[in-house]
Amino acid sequence: MSDTPTAPADAPVSVDAPISADTPASGGTAVSGDDTSLRILSTTDLAGIDISPADVVATVEDAYRTLHSGLSDNPRKLTVKPPDGHSVSYAMLGRDGSRDVVAIKTSYKHGLDKGRDAQHYYTSLTLYDDVTGLPVAMMDCSRIGSLRTPAVSALLARECAAPGARNALVIGTGTQGRLALPFLLTTLPELDRLMLYGTHPDGIAAVREQLRAHFPDRDVEIVTDLSAAASDADVIVATAGAHTPAAVEADWLKPGALSVLVGHGLAPSTLHRADRIIATSEAQMNVTGTDMADAHGELPPVDAEFPPVIAGDAVGRRSATERIFAYNSGLVVTDIALGHRFAQLALERGLGTEVPLWR
Template sequence: MNHFDEAATRAPLGFDRLVPALRAAFAAEARVPPRHVHAIEAAGSKGTVLIMPAWSDAGFLGIKTINIFPGNSAQGLPGLHATYVLYDARTGVPLAMMDGNEITARRTAAASALGASFLARQDSRRLLVLGTGRIARMLPAAHASVRPIDELWVWNHRPEGAEALAAQWRAEGWNARAATDLEAAVREADIVSCATLATAPLVRGAWLAPGSHLDLIGSFTPAMREADVQCFAGAHVCIDTEEALQKSGDLLDAMAAGTLRAEDVRGTLATLCRSEQPGRPNEAGRTVFKAVGSALEDLTAATLVWQSSDIG
């Protein structure tokens, strides 16, 4: 079995390649069984383990194992750790072990940008990022591949984390600053992208400006949520996959409150990429994209890594 470390996994996954690859993958066919979810409690720590398989007619089978431990931040550790194994789908022979953290972060940011390519206004230039983790750090580059982003704001529950990330982005050439007043920053943003592990709403629907796009990619269980129920009221809502309706605390809360009905969801990435349903209906309306992640995205990224290598 071949091994791709973090750098080797990252190299082929520029967003100029990955976002179009995801668009093509969602427009095509693949088998993506429901993920396995297991709650873990050991030595006083609590976490979640996800096992996510997928395979395609291209002849690849992939399985990602991802461990999420929100309490890791108190120990100075990332809250997410993942591994990815790619197999030959025709024989089951293992082909490669890849850095699952890099695949997860890059495909999540790319899916966020893919959603925005259908739902954010064409002239969206001001991006507000909630969170400072691995995925949050990639969102400017991902969104700039589909929209003319030239102003960045970042908010975090730890202000020093937001200041540090804003400084890093400035060093990379972005016009970036930390937001201390979340409400004010949300009101001014064209795109609000949430990449957190929050369990209580951070963004309020009353704050969102007409014509804005709300991107929710952090929460992925019924116990997690980043937006209050009013964020969905009157908005054009799309999701990454139908699984989001069962797994997203944001959506479950909104449906329980009556600000969203399942039948009012306007599309998935598959139906959007196949042009079966439209994206943004007009310039003035609000849009929301809610993603819980799909093993198809992981398989697409891993396939790109494998096919871009000398051995693939």
């Protein structure tokens, strides 16, 4: 699953307009200033920067290709969780070789034993220019994660969906569910039936709003029979929260179905009975995917990781009929790439606050 927990209901998710064509998807070092100050980019600063799904997908894809080429580093994340499971913390360090940027991401969520309104979630990304040695920026990472994750799901769908896929089902109406369809249509524009399984009226309305913002002529079909919808779907993206009653079983899936797990909504059988398993990172799947383990606490081995699939050095799908399970766990190099893109745009616009941190 994504290392980024579901963002608060009021987190900014708009991706309304594309960046100007002369803004590069990679490279172009953004430097904050000197070695005594750090530019802080707040949630509000980042919310004012518009970026299209196509631009996000291109940036994330470039990060995967650079990682596979050996130019980037993405070590295994560190995880801390108390015995009662009321909170979870992650720390991730990485280096983007095409941008020459080093970054540290932290993520902390408290109240996992409570409803969404009672939870607290904080995530940040700190970027350093590895050419000059100067800091770039420290930013709230919630919007970065909210955009990066559906972009990865869309790339997984592009590479692993069966030929001629037409029907897509999204499970969940939180931040990831709201953005899933615009990104899926960006990489699979031939999708013609868009289905949504959700239980929150406000979330359903937000899914429709986001879809129409990018694809005004498209609408989503609200489904209540999850088994029937899953049996019709060529692509399933499960983004629901931990307390969802939704759990698609392997027996419901049609031949050739692709199931992408982002949050919750898929039963462990979809993983253990899959014909092929793709993961963004097998090591991270073994850390964050333990809820999908079998009765013995085991996870099956991964057939291929996604970076070599993106680069064309591994096969995503081998036949039109195999059922594929794809595990979308965030890689910090994708956060770095997208965070650097936002930092460039923010600095061009003079956004953020300079803090004399090291004086």
